[in-house]
Amino acid sequence: MTASTEDLRKLLAPVRYVLWDLDGPICRLFAGHPAQDVARELVKLIERRGLGGLLREEERVDPDPQAVLLGVNARHPDSDLIALLEDWLTQQELAAVPTAMPTPYTDPLIRTWSALGVGFAVTTNNSASAAASYIESRHLRGCFPYIYGRTRDLDRMKPHPHCLSQALKALGTDPSHALMFGDAGTDYQAAQQLKVPFLGYARNQRKLDALVAAGVEPSHIVRSMDEVLAALKGMR
Numbered sequence: 001m002t003a004s005t006e007d008l009r010k011l012l013a014p015v016r017y018v019l020w021d022l023d024g025p026i027c028r029l030f031a032g033h034p035a036q037d038v039a040r041e042l043v044k045l046i047e048r049r050g051l052g053g054l055l056r057e058e059e060r061v062d063p064d065p066q067a068v069l070l071g072v073n074a075r076h077p078d079s080d081l082i083a084l085l086e087d088w089l090t091q092q093e094l095a096a097v098p099t100a101m102p103t104p105y106t107d108p109l110i111r112t113w114s115a116l117g118v119g120f121a122v123t124t125n126n127s128a129s130a131a132a133s134y135i136e137s138r139h140l141r142g143c144f145p146y147i148y149g150r151t152r153d154l155d156r157m158k159p160h161p162h163c164l165s166q167a168l169k170a171l172g173t174d175p176s177h178a179l180m181f182g183d184a185g186t187d188y189q190a191a192q193q194l195k196v197p198f199l200g201y202a203r204n205q206r207k208l209d210a211l212v213a214a215g216v217e218p219s220h221i222v223r224s225m226d227e228v229l230a231a232l233k234g235m236r
Contacts, residue, residue, distance in 0.1 A: 002208070003199075007219040008231035011199060015118060016177040019167050019191075022124035022131045022149075024183030025201045025225075026106055029126060029134065032099025036063035038092045043068060045088060051081060065089055066125060066157075073154040086152050093130035100134055103203070105225035107138060112232060114143040121146035121167035125157045125186070146170045159189035164196060183207055185214030201225070 003011075023029040030038065042065050046052060051072075059071040069089060073082050114120060120143050122131045128149030135144050148163035156162035168178060180191035183201045188211065191198040200221040202208035211221055222228055 001218050002202070002221045002223055003219050003227065005227070005231050005234065008199075008222070008228060009235055011179070011197060011220065012228075012231060012235065014177060015179045015197075017119045017121070017168075017171045017173045017179070018113065019121050019123045019164055019178060019180045019196065020144075021180075021182035021184070021187050022122055022126050022134065024203070024207075025103060025181045026110075026122075027103055027134055028101040029093065029130070030096050031101035033092070033096035035065060038089070038096075039063055039065040039068050041092075042085065042089065045085070046072065046081075049081065051076075065092070070154060070157070077155070082154065083152050086150070086154070090127040090129060090150075093127050094133055097130060097133045097137060100137075102138065103201075103225060105229055107140070109225050109229045109232070110140055110143050112229060116232070119171050119173075120144050121171060122148065123158075123163040123167050123180070123190075124149045126150060158184075158186040159193070161190040161193040164190050164194055168194070168196075183211070185210055185216075188214050188216050199228075 020026055039062055043055060043060050046055060054072050054075050056071060059068050062068055069085055122144055124131050126149055128147050131147050131149050135141055146167055148166045150157055175194050175196040178196050180187060180196045180198045188198050198216065198220060200211040200216045202211055202221050202223055208221060212218060
């Protein structure tokens with residue numbers, strides 16, 4: 001069982017600000033530019049520089065380019081290589097924006113929630129420039145005055161709460177009036193560290209299982225953004 005309408009109304013009632021993850025709740029960033037292809041190219045880039053020894057075997061086949069990047073960073077931090085790889089991944093994310101797929105019902109949810117006076121920020125492990133590019137492409141920039149994403153300091157990626165902390169300060173709010181909307185255990189862990197209430201989005205069973213395994217209560221998980229939109233409309 002996931003969140004009921006009543007569960008959602010209780011969770012959403014005190015919310016005045018929402019911190020959105022990008023890839024998942026807002027869109028599928030790599031829908032037309034597959035993440036697994038990007039991960040493979042990232043591995044090849046590392047090998048071409050003669051540094052394939054920095055990769056573990058599981059990282060060579062990991063479909064998540066961020067996992068590859070973080071693996072190298074763990075063994076070769078604060079280096080010119082990390083700066084190069086992070087820049088390269090940012091360019092791949094920007095290239096993915098034109099073929100990104102909006103999460104169903106998210107655009108109307110964002111517009112409805114914003115019209116009700118709720119403030120937004122993006123807090124993502126993707127690059128802020130890619131997040132801003134996607135938001136612009138959907139004509140939603142007016143809803144998102146603050147966008148925080150990955151920097152070259154990879155140790156501050158979620159589950160580190162750095163980008164959430166930045167967003168809370170910019171919005172001028174305390175955690176009790178905010179909500180983190182994410183689709184991964186790292187989103188939940190970052191929110192937990194700051195005591196920000198959390199709502200999980202699980203577009204499939206794998207995502208649902210991962211959120212529950214991370215400790216998210218099923219009553220704080222939705223399978224469709226339409227559920228949130230319906231709950232909001234019933235509250236106002």
